[in-house]
Amino acid sequence: MSPYVRPDLPALHELERVLGHLTEELTAWRRRCQKAETELQGLKAQGGMVPGDDVTRVRGRALDLERENLDLRSRVERACEMVNRLQQRLAFLEDEQPSETAR
Numbered sequence: 001m002s003p004y005v006r007p008d009l010p011a012l013h014e015l016e017r018v019l020g021h022l023t024e025e026l027t028a029w030r031r032r033c034q035k036a037e038t039e040l041q042g043l044k045a046q047g048g049m050v051p052g053d054d055v056t057r058v059r060g061r062a063l064d065l066e067r068e069n070l071d072l073r074s075r076v077e078r079a080c081e082m083v084n085r086l087q088q089r090l091a092f093l094e095d096e097q098p099s100e101t102a103r
Helices: 009-045 052-096
Strands: none
Touching: 009 052
């Protein structure tokens, strides 16, 4: 009696791996957003004014964050594409799988 091997297991494992990476990425974004919100609240508490040299630093930081945001956005788009492909593969495998009653 041979054990039944599910053809969708490799795709499921890959999906779990991708979702794990996506979860880590979203957790990092959340931390960064919370930190930025805290910094913003600190600036607002100071009356919204940033002293002299800090203006250049803040502008540079804003540019860095915009570049990083573009990079992260493209990474999330790629991850979403991978998830969609895995979902399509899983759906295909489920459709191709012989039904339980046909055995």
